[in-house]
Amino acid sequence: MGTFLKSFRESIQDLAPIILVIGFFQLIILRQPIPDIEKLLVGTLLVVIGLNFFMRGLEMALFP
Numbered sequence: 001m002g003t004f005l006k007s008f009r010e011s012i013q014d015l016a017p018i019i020l021v022i023g024f025f026q027l028i029i030l031r032q033p034i035p036d037i038e039k040l041l042v043g044t045l046l047v048v049i050g051l052n053f054f055m056r057g058l059e060m061a062l063f064p
Helices: 002-029 037-061
Strands: none
Touching: 002 037
8 A cells, every 4th residue: 555655646746747837827827717626636636546557557567
């Protein structure tokens, strides 16, 4: 379980710059509120989980 949490944290760190750039562009450049923040957070969580499983599968299949 500790390995899963570590890779989960790494996935969040990998996606954080992308999320920050999109949020900055949406709020500062376009000056628009973020629509449906709940759906956005759920979607982001699902992306992190999917990325975590994808990376785990790569480690198991390709990396010795």
